Amino acid sequence: MLGIAVLAALLPLAVSWLGFVFTVAIGKGLAALGVAILLRAGMISIGHALFFAIGAYAIAFLMRDAAIGELVTLFACATLITAAAGLVVGAFMVRYRGIFFAMLNLAVSMVFFTLLSKLYRLTGGTDGMRVPTPSLLGMELSRPAFEQALHLIAIAIMVGVALITDRYLKSPLGQALSAIATNEVRLEFIGVSARGVLLVAYIASAALAGLGGALSAVAIGHVVPEFSYWTLSGQLVLIAVLGGIGGVPGAFIGAFFLELVRTFAVGFAAEAWNAIIGISLLVVIFFLPEGLFGLLQRLETRMRGRKS
């Protein structure tokens, strides 16, 4: 994890435009980590773009209507708002399993997408809303300086969130998630409420997706309804599985990989970058069952073996 963070911090020093790419990648990585938490319990959500969009639009609304201009406050508020949304939606979702869980998440996110694009007066419709540059701890920074600062903040958030999520997944509450995937009925027989465990996980995953959306909104400077379209949800699941759901770093590795491929693909094959992503996804699924993270781990053990 530390290795990725150092790499993500140092590379843009050499290639400056990578800073923006990495910030957006971390935003998606956070959301994908949320999806990965639910995947632990064997629950696949094709609707987490909902929380990504709620986080992003929360920033836009807070800046426009509540006149909050401080980055730290904005992130905190956006995360809390999405966590609250996660509680409301989650209370309904945890009753469902398997395909129905996936599809209900999809349905709710699509309803939200339609509302975002149709309530023109409130949300700017399909044009979206502009997100001005917030201040940072009271300082008004110029856009380039702000982007650099945001990049470092994103890395700090990534490391912090990764540590907390790791602790959570290793705690009994997190371990119970794997138990739900293996056998939910047995979990209930030992007196643990499966729905309670799932609700906590759902709220956590929603908050993560919201924070990711908030980060992306500030980095991109614009929010559009497409943030909650189902193809983004699909991308988030893709990132989570591409990276490997075995460990917390997987989601971020997957996100960096995806954003880099996208950046390069737009350069030489703009029309076909989705197809390139699709093909690399199939290659990873068929040839690297543990994901990119598993591949890195295997390389690491092999290197260590050679040294000793």
Add this chain to the structure above:
Amino acid sequence: MLANYAPLIVDGLADAALIFFVAVGLTLVFSVLHILNVAHGSFYSLGAYLSVVIGSFVAGRGWPVLSFFALVISPFLVTVALGPLIERTLLRWTYGRPEALQILVTFGLFLILEDAQKLIFGVQPYSQDTPMLLLGTSQIAGIVYLNYQLLLIGLAIVVAIGLRLLLKRTGIGKLIVAVVADQEIARALGIDASRVFMLAFSLGVFLAALGGALASPTVGVSPGLGAETIVLAFAVAAIGGLGQIEGAALAAILVGLARSAAIYFMPEFQPVVPYLVMLAVLLVRPYGLFGSIGLRRV
């Protein structure tokens, strides 16, 4: 009073017919292969593209009647080209793997097919109206209806009954039912389950492409059609109870009527309607209208 709503109902039923073709294909594939095919909508848009291209070509050559032939031949072409190929190569890998993985494989396929369509057909919208114009209109009780819409409703009924008969009365249908009921026992009895899988998947592809081809005279065909269609098909299949053909039919009628009512009364929110119906139905019946509750294994 009722006469005022008759056009609304016919619009809704014609819409329902188109939704039914896609949703029933999705539900059929799910019931046999236990895979939720995210790429299903892409077969729909492929069928639509192909029928518009072939239809405009033959109409341009002076045989407008042949555009009906295009509506029928294009789903066959899509099915023959992609159905067995995709099942044999991609999906076969995923049987018995976790659900998330299966959905992702089809999502990868969706991404590839969507871009392939953009590369082949470009990003400009296509449309054709020859079949609609040829059939003209008819006047019933003082109200003018499009004959094409009536044809759609009739075709949907024929397909629904045809599927029912296929599954209940024919040999291959009984094999499909046996594999759905218990794959292991079916294999033990000597049924070639992998052939049944391939047939069922190809049938699903055909139904989706047929829906797309038949829809092409009524809507514009442009990129993003597949993505839109698949979520609608998901909603309808879930309302009906996954794997239930009658369920898909009833759900398609519900959603079609609700959509045309929405266009009439609050056109802005027409896209939300299918999901609201879905949320309402699943709130009351968590496994859909015709779905049955699975056993919880200890």
